Amino acid sequence: MDEARTKLVRALEETARRIRVHVVRIAGMSDCHTGGSLSIAEILAALYFRVLRVDPQNPRWEGRDYLILSKGHCVPGLDAALALRGFFPEARLTTHLERGSFITGHACARLTPGIDVSTGSLGHGLAIGVGAALGIRIDQAPNRVFVILGDGELQEGSNWEAAMAASHHGLDQLIAIVDRNRYQTGETEKMMRLEPLADKWRAFGWAVRTVDGHDLSAVLEALEAVPFAAGRPSLILANTVKGKGVAALETQHMARLDAAHLQSALQELGETVTEVPHG
Numbered sequence: 001m002d003e004a005r006t007k008l009v010r011a012l013e014e015t016a017r018r019i020r021v022h023v024v025r026i027a028g029m030s031d032c033h034t035g036g037s038l039s040i041a042e043i044l045a046a047l048y049f050r051v052l053r054v055d056p057q058n059p060r061w062e063g064r065d066y067l068i069l070s071k072g073h074c075v076p077g078l079d080a081a082l083a084l085r086g087f088f089p090e091a092r093l094t095t096h097l098e099r100g101s102f103i104t105g106h107a108c109a110r111l112t113p114g115i116d117v118s119t120g121s122l123g124h125g126l127a128i129g130v131g132a133a134l135g136i137r138i139d140q141a142p143n144r145v146f147v148i149l150g151d152g153e154l155q156e157g158s159n160w161e162a163a164m165a166a167s168h169h170g171l172d173q174l175i176a177i178v179d180r181n182r183y184q185t186g187e188t189e190k191m192m193r194l195e196p197l198a199d200k201w202r203a204f205g206w207a208v209r210t211v212d213g214h215d216l217s218a219v220l221e222a223l224e225a226v227p228f229a230a231g232r233p234s235l236i237l238a239n240t241v242k243g244k245g246v247a248a249l250e251t252q253h254m255a256r257l258d259a260a261h262l263q264s265a266l267q268e269l270g271e272t273v274t275e276v277p278h279g
Helices: 003-027 034-038 041-051 072-085 090-095 125-139 157-168 197-203 216-224 259-268
Strands: 066-069 145-150 174-180 207-212 234-239
Touching (some): 003 072, 003 090, 003 216, 066 072, 072 090, 125 145, 125 174
Parallel strands (some): 066 145, 145 174
16 A cells, blocks of 8 residues: 555544544433444545545535435434534534434434435335436436445345346446444344345345455445446445444444443543543
Protein backbone atom coordinates (compact mmCIF):
# COMPACT_ATOMS: atom_id res chain seq x y z
CA MET A 1 0.00 0.00 0.00
CA ASP A 2 1.50 3.36 -1.01
CA GLU A 3 1.78 6.29 1.40
CA ALA A 4 -1.28 8.17 0.11
CA ARG A 5 -3.44 5.07 0.39
CA THR A 6 -2.14 4.36 3.87
CA LYS A 7 -3.05 7.89 4.98
CA LEU A 8 -6.51 7.52 3.49
CA VAL A 9 -7.15 4.23 5.27
CA ARG A 10 -5.91 5.65 8.58
CA ALA A 11 -8.17 8.68 8.19
CA LEU A 12 -11.15 6.43 7.50
CA GLU A 13 -10.27 4.28 10.51
CA GLU A 14 -10.37 7.42 12.65
CA THR A 15 -13.74 8.30 11.15
CA ALA A 16 -15.07 4.83 11.99
CA ARG A 17 -13.84 5.29 15.56
CA ARG A 18 -15.66 8.62 15.80
CA ILE A 19 -18.85 7.04 14.49
CA ARG A 20 -18.61 4.50 17.31
CA VAL A 21 -17.99 7.24 19.86
CA HIS A 22 -21.16 9.01 18.79
CA VAL A 23 -23.16 5.75 18.92
CA VAL A 24 -22.13 5.00 22.49
CA ARG A 25 -22.76 8.63 23.50
CA ILE A 26 -26.28 8.28 22.11
CA ALA A 27 -26.63 5.06 24.14
CA GLY A 28 -25.73 7.08 27.23
CA MET A 29 -28.63 9.46 26.56
CA SER A 30 -31.40 7.10 25.45
CA ASP A 31 -32.22 3.58 24.33
CA CYS A 32 -30.14 2.80 21.26
CA HIS A 33 -29.65 -0.08 18.84
CA THR A 34 -25.95 -0.25 19.57
CA GLY A 35 -24.86 -3.64 18.26
CA GLY A 36 -25.75 -3.28 14.60
CA SER A 37 -24.77 0.39 14.57
CA LEU A 38 -21.27 -0.38 15.82
CA SER A 39 -20.76 -3.27 13.39
CA ILE A 40 -21.19 -1.07 10.29
CA ALA A 41 -18.87 1.79 11.31
CA GLU A 42 -16.15 0.93 8.77
CA ILE A 43 -18.71 0.45 6.01
CA LEU A 44 -20.27 3.85 6.70
CA ALA A 45 -16.89 5.57 6.93
CA ALA A 46 -15.78 4.18 3.56
CA LEU A 47 -19.08 5.02 1.90
CA TYR A 48 -19.57 8.57 3.11
CA PHE A 49 -15.96 9.71 3.12
CA ARG A 50 -14.71 8.08 -0.06
CA VAL A 51 -17.22 6.27 -2.25
CA LEU A 52 -20.65 7.91 -2.30
CA ARG A 53 -21.29 10.90 -4.54
CA VAL A 54 -23.21 13.18 -2.18
CA ASP A 55 -23.47 16.88 -1.36
CA PRO A 56 -24.04 17.65 2.36
CA GLN A 57 -25.08 21.21 1.44
CA ASN A 58 -27.69 19.86 -0.97
CA PRO A 59 -28.92 16.50 0.38
CA ARG A 60 -31.50 16.16 -2.43
CA TRP A 61 -28.98 16.76 -5.22
CA GLU A 62 -30.27 14.80 -8.21
CA GLY A 63 -26.83 13.46 -9.12
CA ARG A 64 -26.23 11.78 -5.77
CA ASP A 65 -25.73 8.12 -5.08
CA TYR A 66 -28.51 6.64 -2.94
CA LEU A 67 -27.92 4.86 0.35
CA ILE A 68 -30.71 2.70 1.75
CA LEU A 69 -30.19 1.46 5.30
CA SER A 70 -32.50 -1.53 5.15
CA LYS A 71 -31.75 -2.36 8.80
CA GLY A 72 -33.26 0.98 9.75
CA HIS A 73 -33.06 0.48 13.51
CA CYS A 74 -29.28 0.96 13.18
CA VAL A 75 -29.79 4.60 12.25
CA PRO A 76 -27.58 5.87 15.13
CA GLY A 77 -24.56 4.75 13.10
CA LEU A 78 -25.90 6.36 9.93
CA ASP A 79 -26.78 9.57 11.75
CA ALA A 80 -23.27 9.74 13.17
CA ALA A 81 -21.77 9.34 9.68
CA LEU A 82 -24.08 12.01 8.26
CA ALA A 83 -23.19 14.45 11.04
CA LEU A 84 -19.46 13.88 10.61
CA ARG A 85 -19.87 14.36 6.84
CA GLY A 86 -21.50 17.74 7.43
CA PHE A 87 -25.19 17.11 6.72
CA PHE A 88 -26.05 18.59 10.14
CA PRO A 89 -24.16 19.58 13.33
CA GLU A 90 -22.74 16.78 15.43
CA ALA A 91 -24.36 18.35 18.51
CA ARG A 92 -27.78 17.36 17.15
CA LEU A 93 -26.95 13.69 17.76
CA THR A 94 -27.53 14.18 21.48
CA THR A 95 -31.23 14.87 20.76
CA HIS A 96 -31.85 11.22 19.83
CA LEU A 97 -35.52 10.34 20.44
CA GLU A 98 -36.36 13.76 21.84
CA ARG A 99 -39.72 15.23 20.85
CA GLY A 100 -39.32 17.35 17.73
CA SER A 101 -35.84 16.00 16.93
CA PHE A 102 -34.87 14.64 13.54
CA ILE A 103 -32.52 12.15 15.25
CA THR A 104 -35.05 9.35 15.30
CA GLY A 105 -35.24 5.72 16.38
CA HIS A 106 -35.49 4.44 12.81
CA ALA A 107 -34.29 5.94 9.53
CA CYS A 108 -36.66 8.75 8.53
CA ALA A 109 -36.30 10.44 5.13
CA ARG A 110 -39.04 12.96 5.93
CA LEU A 111 -37.07 14.44 8.83
CA THR A 112 -33.34 13.68 8.69
CA PRO A 113 -31.10 15.45 6.14
CA GLY A 114 -29.19 12.92 4.06
CA ILE A 115 -31.50 9.94 4.57
CA ASP A 116 -33.06 8.86 1.28
CA VAL A 117 -35.52 6.19 2.41
CA SER A 118 -37.47 5.65 5.63
CA THR A 119 -36.80 2.13 6.88
CA GLY A 120 -37.31 -0.04 9.92
CA SER A 121 -39.75 -2.67 8.70
CA LEU A 122 -37.11 -5.28 7.93
CA GLY A 123 -36.86 -7.03 4.59
CA HIS A 124 -37.93 -4.16 2.35
CA GLY A 125 -34.77 -2.16 1.66
CA LEU A 126 -33.46 -4.29 -1.18
CA ALA A 127 -36.80 -4.21 -3.01
CA ILE A 128 -36.79 -0.41 -2.77
CA GLY A 129 -33.24 -0.43 -4.10
CA VAL A 130 -34.30 -2.53 -7.08
CA GLY A 131 -37.06 -0.06 -7.89
CA ALA A 132 -34.68 2.88 -7.58
CA ALA A 133 -32.12 1.19 -9.84
CA LEU A 134 -34.78 0.47 -12.45
CA GLY A 135 -35.84 4.12 -12.37
CA ILE A 136 -32.24 5.22 -12.81
CA ARG A 137 -31.94 2.96 -15.85
CA ILE A 138 -35.11 4.38 -17.38
CA ASP A 139 -33.78 7.92 -16.85
CA GLN A 140 -30.36 6.90 -18.21
CA ALA A 141 -28.89 8.59 -15.12
CA PRO A 142 -25.44 7.95 -13.56
CA ASN A 143 -26.65 7.45 -9.98
CA ARG A 144 -25.85 4.29 -8.06
CA VAL A 145 -27.87 2.59 -5.32
CA PHE A 146 -26.23 1.10 -2.22
CA VAL A 147 -28.27 -0.99 0.22
CA ILE A 148 -27.00 -2.03 3.67
CA LEU A 149 -28.73 -5.21 4.82
CA GLY A 150 -28.71 -6.96 8.16
CA ASP A 151 -28.07 -10.69 7.98
CA GLY A 152 -31.09 -11.47 10.17
CA GLU A 153 -33.46 -9.75 7.76
CA LEU A 154 -32.30 -12.10 5.00
CA GLN A 155 -34.70 -14.57 6.58
CA GLU A 156 -37.43 -12.45 4.96
CA GLY A 157 -38.51 -13.87 1.61
CA SER A 158 -38.99 -10.44 0.04
CA ASN A 159 -35.21 -10.03 -0.09
CA TRP A 160 -34.82 -13.07 -2.30
CA GLU A 161 -37.60 -11.92 -4.63
CA ALA A 162 -35.74 -8.62 -4.95
CA ALA A 163 -32.41 -10.40 -5.46
CA MET A 164 -33.91 -12.47 -8.25
CA ALA A 165 -35.43 -9.40 -9.92
CA ALA A 166 -32.17 -7.43 -9.69
CA SER A 167 -30.28 -10.21 -11.44
CA HIS A 168 -32.98 -10.71 -14.06
CA HIS A 169 -32.86 -7.03 -14.98
CA GLY A 170 -29.05 -6.85 -14.93
CA LEU A 171 -28.95 -3.98 -12.42
CA ASP A 172 -25.22 -3.41 -12.19
CA GLN A 173 -25.76 0.02 -10.62
CA LEU A 174 -27.17 -1.76 -7.54
CA ILE A 175 -24.78 -2.71 -4.75
CA ALA A 176 -25.90 -4.59 -1.64
CA ILE A 177 -23.77 -4.86 1.49
CA VAL A 178 -24.66 -7.53 4.05
CA ASP A 179 -23.61 -6.78 7.62
CA ARG A 180 -22.83 -10.39 8.51
CA ASN A 181 -22.50 -10.02 12.29
CA ARG A 182 -24.31 -13.33 12.91
CA TYR A 183 -26.60 -11.95 15.60
CA GLN A 184 -30.13 -10.59 15.60
CA THR A 185 -31.89 -10.90 18.96
CA GLY A 186 -30.02 -14.19 19.19
CA GLU A 187 -27.55 -16.15 17.07
CA THR A 188 -28.72 -15.88 13.47
CA GLU A 189 -27.66 -19.40 12.53
CA LYS A 190 -29.66 -20.86 15.43
CA MET A 191 -32.78 -18.83 14.66
CA MET A 192 -32.80 -19.63 10.93
CA ARG A 193 -29.68 -20.85 9.18
CA LEU A 194 -28.39 -18.67 6.32
CA GLU A 195 -25.23 -20.48 5.27
CA PRO A 196 -23.87 -20.99 2.69
CA LEU A 197 -24.81 -17.34 2.26
CA ALA A 198 -22.33 -16.26 -0.43
CA ASP A 199 -23.29 -19.26 -2.57
CA LYS A 200 -26.96 -18.36 -2.29
CA TRP A 201 -26.36 -14.87 -3.64
CA ARG A 202 -24.26 -16.28 -6.47
CA ALA A 203 -27.05 -18.72 -7.28
CA PHE A 204 -29.38 -15.74 -7.62
CA GLY A 205 -27.04 -14.26 -10.24
CA TRP A 206 -25.13 -11.70 -8.17
CA ALA A 207 -21.39 -11.01 -8.35
CA VAL A 208 -20.14 -11.57 -4.80
CA ARG A 209 -17.09 -10.60 -2.76
CA THR A 210 -16.53 -11.54 0.88
CA VAL A 211 -14.50 -9.18 3.08
CA ASP A 212 -13.56 -8.58 6.70
CA GLY A 213 -16.02 -5.79 7.45
CA HIS A 214 -13.66 -4.21 9.98
CA ASP A 215 -10.65 -4.14 7.65
CA LEU A 216 -11.06 -0.72 6.11
CA SER A 217 -8.56 -1.38 3.38
CA ALA A 218 -10.51 -4.47 2.27
CA VAL A 219 -13.89 -2.73 2.58
CA LEU A 220 -12.68 0.22 0.57
CA GLU A 221 -11.12 -1.93 -2.13
CA ALA A 222 -14.39 -3.81 -2.61
CA LEU A 223 -16.53 -0.67 -2.68
CA GLU A 224 -14.24 1.01 -5.19
CA ALA A 225 -14.38 -2.06 -7.46
CA VAL A 226 -18.15 -2.09 -8.01
CA PRO A 227 -19.72 -3.19 -10.23
CA PHE A 228 -17.89 -6.48 -9.96
CA ALA A 229 -19.30 -7.66 -13.28
CA ALA A 230 -21.05 -5.81 -16.11
CA GLY A 231 -24.76 -6.52 -16.22
CA ARG A 232 -24.89 -8.07 -12.73
CA PRO A 233 -25.73 -6.56 -9.33
CA SER A 234 -22.90 -6.62 -6.77
CA LEU A 235 -22.99 -8.10 -3.28
CA ILE A 236 -20.39 -7.39 -0.58
CA LEU A 237 -20.63 -9.91 2.24
CA ALA A 238 -18.97 -8.14 5.17
CA ASN A 239 -18.06 -10.38 8.08
CA THR A 240 -18.42 -8.24 11.20
CA VAL A 241 -18.78 -8.37 14.97
CA LYS A 242 -21.97 -7.08 16.50
CA GLY A 243 -21.06 -4.33 18.96
CA LYS A 244 -17.53 -4.07 17.55
CA GLY A 245 -15.29 -1.71 19.50
CA VAL A 246 -16.86 -2.14 22.94
CA ALA A 247 -16.42 -5.60 24.44
CA ALA A 248 -19.41 -5.29 26.79
CA LEU A 249 -21.71 -4.53 23.85
CA GLU A 250 -20.66 -7.43 21.63
CA THR A 251 -23.69 -9.53 20.65
CA GLN A 252 -25.97 -6.93 22.28
CA HIS A 253 -28.90 -5.88 20.11
CA MET A 254 -29.88 -2.81 22.10
CA ALA A 255 -28.48 -0.96 25.10
CA ARG A 256 -28.75 2.08 27.28
CA LEU A 257 -25.56 2.86 29.16
CA ASP A 258 -25.38 4.26 32.66
CA ALA A 259 -22.69 6.84 33.41
CA ALA A 260 -20.07 4.32 34.53
CA HIS A 261 -20.54 2.02 31.52
CA LEU A 262 -20.60 5.00 29.17
CA GLN A 263 -17.30 6.28 30.50
CA SER A 264 -15.76 2.80 30.24
CA ALA A 265 -16.99 2.40 26.64
CA LEU A 266 -15.65 5.78 25.59
CA GLN A 267 -12.26 5.02 27.11
CA GLU A 268 -12.20 1.68 25.30
CA LEU A 269 -12.78 3.61 22.07
CA GLY A 270 -9.77 5.82 22.78
CA GLU A 271 -11.56 8.87 24.13
CA THR A 272 -10.00 10.87 26.97
CA VAL A 273 -12.97 11.32 29.29
CA THR A 274 -13.14 13.30 32.51
CA GLU A 275 -16.90 13.82 32.63
CA VAL A 276 -19.62 12.43 30.41
CA PRO A 277 -23.09 13.79 29.68
CA HIS A 278 -25.79 11.33 30.60
CA GLY A 279 -29.50 11.24 29.95
